[in-house]
Amino acid sequence: MEWRVGLEGYEVMAVHGFYDYEHQAAQPFIFTVWATLEQRSSIEELNETLNYADLQLAIDHVMLECERPIRLMEEMAKNVIDIVAKHICVKEISVRIEKPQAPLPHPGGLPVIEAIWQRT
Numbered sequence: 001m002e003w004r005v006g007l008e009g010y011e012v013m014a015v016h017g018f019y020d021y022e023h024q025a026a027q028p029f030i031f032t033v034w035a036t037l038e039q040r041s042s043i044e045e046l047n048e049t050l051n052y053a054d055l056q057l058a059i060d061h062v063m064l065e066c067e068r069p070i071r072l073m074e075e076m077a078k079n080v081i082d083i084v085a086k087h088i089c090v091k092e093i094s095v096r097i098e099k100p101q102a103p104l105p106h107p108g109g110l111p112v113i114e115a116i117w118q119r120t
Helices: 052-064 073-084
Strands: 004-014 027-037 090-098 112-118
Touching: 004 052, 027 052, 027 073, 052 073, 073 090, 073 112
Parallel strands: none
Antiparallel strands: 004 027, 027 090, 090 112
């Protein structure tokens, strides 16, 4: 059986972005993270799985505890993946980040990136 653990729609207010002016005031970043676990017929203990709280803590660490603003969402996703991938039971991770207040030439659309990682 395949198991997936996720955290959807987790909003973090943070001062990140490509442009320097984006570092002046917090803006929302919305994360959806899914982790596919190594094959197991059953999971009965928390230490046999990935706690979804660990997903939230990984995002908080990357977004709220960094020393400098992160310019690209791709780097944010990679940093979250680097933390979650330390859990040996995880074989695949998907990180989607939405930036609803990103600067765009005109109104409309939802800027989003998605990164997918697989253990090799």
